[in-house]
Amino acid sequence: CAGDAIEVAGHSLVAVQDIQVGHKLALLDIPEGGTIIKYGVAIGVALQPVVAGSHLHLHNMASLYIATRPDQGGPSRHD
Numbered sequence: 001c002a003g004d005a006i007e008v009a010g011h012s013l014v015a016v017q018d019i020q021v022g023h024k025l026a027l028l029d030i031p032e033g034g035t036i037i038k039y040g041v042a043i044g045v046a047l048q049p050v051v052a053g054s055h056l057h058l059h060n061m062a063s064l065y066i067a068t069r070p071d072q073g074g075p076s077r078h079d
Helices: none
Strands: 003-009 010-016 033-038 043-048 061-063
Touching: none
Parallel strands: none
Antiparallel strands: 003 010, 033 043, 043 061
């Protein structure tokens, strides 16, 4: 919930917005064009500057995952 203090992987921050289950929270400030890492894998690129504690999802990031899924217009295994 917005305003909740959170500690994750040695990062202490406060949630800027309510974050739905399954969505992401920025642990660090991310500049526009910065790579978004989840579990050690690059999953997207920030479309605008993102402040630590902010909600990260398709409204402010371009997914690298969706672009690779055949059901989302990406290449198939046969391409």
